[in-house]
Amino acid sequence: MNTTCVLSLSCGDKPGLVAQVAGFLAAKGGNITDAEQYNDPATQRFFMRVEFDPGIASPDALRAAFAPIAAENGMDWKLRAPGHRPKVLLMVSKFDHCLVDLLYRKRIGEIAMDVVAVVSNHERGAGSAGMLEGAPYYHCPVTRDTKPQQEGQVRAIVEETGAELIVLARYMQILSDEMAGFLSGRCINIHHSFLPGFKGAKPYHQAHARGVKMIGATSHYVTTDLDEGPIIAQDVEAIGHRESPEELVAKGRDVERRVLAKAVKAHLEDRVFLNGARTVVFER
Amino acid sequence: MNTTCVLSLSCGDKPGLVAQVAGFLAAKGGNITDAEQYNDPATQRFFMRVEFDPGIASPDALRAAFAPIAAENGMDWKLRAPGHRPKVLLMVSKFDHCLVDLLYRKRIGEIAMDVVAVVSNHERGAGSAGMLEGAPYYHCPVTRDTKPQQEGQVRAIVEETGAELIVLARYMQILSDEMAGFLSGRCINIHHSFLPGFKGAKPYHQAHARGVKMIGATSHYVTTDLDEGPIIAQDVEAIGHRESPEELVAKGRDVERRVLAKAVKAHLEDRVFLNGARTVVFER
Amino acid sequence: MNTTCVLSLSCGDKPGLVAQVAGFLAAKGGNITDAEQYNDPATQRFFMRVEFDPGIASPDALRAAFAPIAAENGMDWKLRAPGHRPKVLLMVSKFDHCLVDLLYRKRIGEIAMDVVAVVSNHERGAGSAGMLEGAPYYHCPVTRDTKPQQEGQVRAIVEETGAELIVLARYMQILSDEMAGFLSGRCINIHHSFLPGFKGAKPYHQAHARGVKMIGATSHYVTTDLDEGPIIAQDVEAIGHRESPEELVAKGRDVERRVLAKAVKAHLEDRVFLNGARTVVFER
């Protein structure tokens, strides 16, 4: 991951796109080490992720040279330089299992990111103490009445820190439409159910009442349409009749943290593409 | 399974129930080889399944002797004799993967049952040819107008065959409330989604459109409330962005047949208990 | 799958391969609909599978035109014409769950293949009756003494039928080195354990004795080194302490048949590549 560039792009499909991109990289002396393409027959949209050794070419020079090709084909695109560490802002409420997990994965180098801030409507819990490694912790309490002001605070932090990705790591406040719009496309949430089942509040209690035999978690992009954003990752775990709602909550924590970590890592490695209401995820 | 009896029961909880049942069996010379109890703290209901070697006691004598204990405690109960093979009626429409699978499992002795009839609103497909082993195949076509008559036909077959369990093995007709009521408590359906997600028609197409990352299947008891009956078994499989709705249908077949087989086998072994809108399943 | 060609290839890695292949297809008027590449950093080997709409180009013309590129780069390659149905020979012993499953998947169009023969050292069981759809069933009994002759018979059938793939669908005879060599590269086996655990005979009994908490199955290419061939697919299922060796056998059947079907389908769709002792599998 360290010495390779990643070019990720999507555009309307037409013949010759792979040849054009691959030809460009070959001409610049790049060597493709991993590549995936996908052409959605339903949306006629083309998606490509190329990991390549840039040789002596600099990322800036490659970007400048690629821009005309991108423009000509109407591409959404991004070229990530070797070793780039995206700036990430983590938001959390009372339950900090996802926060602690993401901070731990960052510390041991599993997820390459810089945590620029942690924002919470609760005071810092003991769980993440000693894990922040210098990242500032902002306590931004919120009530129904102060939500506009609090969201303003959070927006300011996002802007000041230059966060490229905002992760709602069990942030239990419903965002206003304005806030959701502001974060759209760069904000990942973890919902503690296997969507579309059990939207809304207390999904584990809903799951218990319905008597399902598996519970799950869903990581998705935040949109203005609550619990309806494009899904990045999901997983489930089997449950038995003996388990109380509280035991489902406990079991769910494991699913939540691994699903959220998977989604965040995939996003930060430019493996996730929006495709209408769905996503394309080029997995390892 | 061959030489043991199974006593299964449920009733309102009170102290001493296990002792009473176990004491009864010990007094009759039975030896418990496997037992599970569960006391639901929410419903205050007690569930018990005991597998035992009856020694020299006959099932009929045991039933007669147990009846007063059952009555005294208001038990729903059943004592299955060694080697009992329940009568099962299978219903199917066009897609016969679940039917073929159940017939195969029956043939090799994995599910102990007697298939007394196969009923379908379609003509017999080639898939199950040679698998029926003498079970009659009833072709009962149905239209919106003829549904009452067709359901009458099916009821007659159920009654004549003495079927103890009716399995909707991808029977794609919505039952009338009367028919659902008639079958209630002895009818298992397979729904091709991970309920409560994607109720209703074409769940794989719904799942594709929503962009979920796993599809599933749900086996449940039939009630008058469509897709809302108590769930017996569920399972899921991961899917990728490349898979079309048709590929989800194909992948779903595997999940459906194993989930339905698991539910049918558990029911026929008296491992499933109704607990309000939920089930208690004593798994191996 | 019907109207697209599949070009699959592997060769030593060097810069520009993707560009060369994609450029070739673009020049011929082909439109890439799905493509995956992988460059193994350890073996320095490059793997590519491209699905493309050939436009007006014929498969034969494309093959002729691509041959020089392939030769120049030392490629192992194959170009599959639209709608090609490979010839497959199935081998089985007493237990026919994998055979019945593959025949069923073929019948409903899930696996595109022509079954040219079924070969068994046992007489035809009832399970596959009515499923053969005209495929001849060869009963080739074998003893320790007659193994050379029997293997000669089987070789003759392979040659006469022109089988491109031989599937050992629970064929429980150990092949001689000569036979394994003869079939090498075009023969898939299902082993009823999660290799490398429990090699050899009676793996479920071994698993029970060891007290593992999951059992599995492994589909792999046959080589002269028993149970050591390159693995194509694996899966597992959780088990409990109550389950006897016989119950593990029953549970294992489900895993075996889905793992074997997955491997056969992937192979027949040219998604599997040998990479030393390992495989590259481009999954959906």
Added chain:
Amino acid sequence: MNTTCVLSLSCGDKPGLVAQVAGFLAAKGGNITDAEQYNDPATQRFFMRVEFDPGIASPDALRAAFAPIAAENGMDWKLRAPGHRPKVLLMVSKFDHCLVDLLYRKRIGEIAMDVVAVVSNHERGAGSAGMLEGAPYYHCPVTRDTKPQQEGQVRAIVEETGAELIVLARYMQILSDEMAGFLSGRCINIHHSFLPGFKGAKPYHQAHARGVKMIGATSHYVTTDLDEGPIIAQDVEAIGHRESPEELVAKGRDVERRVLAKAVKAHLEDRVFLNGARTVVFER
């Protein structure tokens, strides 16, 4: 878990055991809320776990009254008082993901235990800082030459702290036979492979070289026979051909920590019984 007692026992099977135990509890005014029995037909051994509301009876009085029944039947048994928190000693080497995970689960109340000490042959890493909550951290470095002394140190800590369970949370030193014997029956290890596959060192590298399609982890009791102790829990995760040994290591961390946590929790809740070389685990 808070207000109930747990009686767990095993002994040679004979008729009437369930009745005797249940009758005893009923006579003492206890109410069984959850119970499981299992009678292993192979070993003729009987296992029982009963969770019950003791009413006004004290655990000590119950133990005294039960002792004769236990003696008469040759039972291994234990009666856990409500709210008992077992003393646990955690051992770790360099990689602290399992340690951090167990400490986190303890903090939030998911695993009820008192961590009496952490022992490591490495200095305390940053990961667990702020998570120890007062538990002493013993740095006990070890070389081939100093192993006897170091193991003596660890034994002393075990004895001084009164640890009831020792968890090898990725402690990467091979224990001497004496040490393994000393800890036998009260020591749980996590092995980073799906045993019996890939015993010994660097299992993820072995798994990569063999080309398996899933990796796993195994939690087992420590015996003098390395990697051969009775298995408590196992799980796996699918892998792809793109993943390097280092990526398997990363993916494996998730499996390891959840498998170890599951085993530790089950053991501490008296759900695990030794049954020869196997275990009986009464799961939720």
